[in-house]
Amino acid sequence: MTSGSGRDTVSVRRHNLSTVLRHLHVNGPTTRTQLGKITGLTRSAVGDLVAELSARELVSESDVIAEFGRTRGRPSLLVAARADLARVLAIVIGDDTMQAAWVGLGGSVGAVAEVPHDYVPGDPEPSLDQLTALLRGQLRDSGHPPLAIGIAVPGLVRATDGAVALAPRLGWRELPLADELRRRIDVDAPLVTGNDSNFTALAEHLRGAGREHDHMIYLGCGLGVGGGIIVDGRLLQGGHPGYAGEVGHMVIGDGALPCYCGGHGCWETQVAADAVFRHAGVTVTGAHARKSALADLLARSERNDTAARDALTAVLPAFAAGVATLLSLFNPGRVILGGVFAHLLQHAESDLRTAIAYHRPVLSNGPVDLVPAELGVQGSLRGAAEAAVDAFLAGLRTGSTATPQAVRDAGSVAGRGSGSRTSRMPTRSPTGSAISTSNTGR
Ligand SMILES: [Zn+2]
Known part of the structure; x- marks a missing residue:
């Protein structure tokens, strides 16, 4: 130095x-x-x-x-x-609940508070009110301000301003989430928003099955397919930051099936819940009903119910084709699987490997390293915390007047004013989250 x-x-x-x-x-x-x-x-x-x-x-x-x-x-x-005082506040916006937890520097997760999320499709106001109440309650009860706040969103989040470009199940489009929350809560800390699957990838990389793997892909499958791609120890963000890693919408197969995104042939139309229901010969509508029907099929398959297992394994060829495509593109050292994908790995690993090898007989680095996710339902929550820690570190100041609270503006995601957006990560930062950092403070 x-x-x-x-x-x-x-x-x-x-x-x-x-x-x-x-x-x-x-x-x-x-x-x-x-x-x-x-x-x-x-x-x-x-x-x-x-x-x-x-x-x-x-x-x-x-x-x-x-x-x-x-x-x-x-x-x-x-x-x-100091995990007791130096903590971030992690939030997960789900489609039926919202969760909040304080996470100490070092990664220790405190009690997880969960409240119902009564959203109105297409109208974000009720959700914003519930989220604001949750945040205010957590901040009021903690007795110590957070270093930063991280919020996981089930949708496409634009990293440049923290806005939700599209959250399909909630019906949100172009919602300036970071700006809205900043306006509603009075807290002097960076606030960072990001896609929940990207955050899960980040958490698995730092705290779960992806430790020691600087090149890894996380793939989760439920009602849809979410993913996050870690390259060189960092979350892949893309040229339009935040939009990379939308693996559910890569085109696999003949490109015929329509997707809610407006496109056709998206991977998730062939492997996620609706595909499983098609193979099971059932029609299920509505997010809650689909979620519970999928959980039921998975549970029955766990009990070796043949019909349920067959409906799930029927998506295996399309699953393998998608994995093979990602292996060719990114050559990850490890692929981490959640949800339906983890179930297929557990119960049909041999068929899965055979199907992948059919598409990709020559893989540069030997056998494909497929493993189940380790963090389960806490993946996106822990990832939101990691993104928050990263936002705090990116805005860290020095000097005798710098207190943990004195990180105002350093991690502003809202893009207020015309300040520099130059992101100067002071150290290797794996987060690809929605933070714009103007390190102009001393
Ligand atoms: Zn799509």
Whole structure:
């Protein structure tokens, strides 16, 4: 690390603070000595950074422990993120519930509050009111402000301004969600919105089945198909940030079946709930009925009910064709499966692998690494928390006046004013979430 003056010095220090915090968040308690190795900083420089983070109630230090493996045992303080005070607020907007949980730096998830989501298709106002009430309640009860807020949305979220471009089941189009919430709640912290499947991918990458895999794809299948693609340890965002990874709408097969998106031949028309119902010979309408009918089929298949199992495995050829296409495009080290896809992996793995091999007999890196998701229903919640942590770190300031709360404007997603949108991630940031960062603050 070089030392300089003025802006450079501030920038370098911010980078170092962020690097230390991210390391503690992802890897857990770490000795000062190790932090020195990671940052390349001297012992005293590390001590100085830790002192600032400690004063800001972001980290704490505990017992002196002996570092072995050196010529002389050298004591080093163990530094840990303060999960008790340094927390983000994670929210998941579902189509029948909304969830909220406080998640500490380091990834510990607190109690999950769940409220019904009584949405009116096409009218976001009632949902916004419920969401505002949920947020206000959580903020009021916590006694300590969040470092940032992350919100997972079942739809396409534009990363440049945090707006929901399309949430098909809720009937939302061009809803400026981040702006609306900022207007309604009074909190001095970054607020970040993103697609729930992208967030799940992020969480599986950092905390679940994708740990140690910097190239991975998450694919979840229920009423629709959602996915997220991690490339080089980062969520793929695309040229229109936030819109990449819409795997459910890639075209597979003859392109004939109409999709709610207006297109034809989308993958999810051939593998998700409605396809399973077609194969089962039943017609189910309405989100709630479809959800419970699918859950029923999965449960019956788990009990080895032949008809239910057959209806599910009937989507296997189209499932395999989609996976083969993604393998060809992205060459992931691991593919993580949720919902119907995880069920098929569990109960028809051999057929699935045979079908994938039929499309892709030559794969550059040996056997395809297919595994079930580890985080289950908490995937998108944990991902929302990771996105929030990332937003906080991206807007981290330095200096004696910088408090955890003093990150105002740094993570504004709303695009107010004409400030710079230059995203200067101070450290490797895996989040591809809806945050625009103008790091103009000191
Ligand atoms: Zn579609």
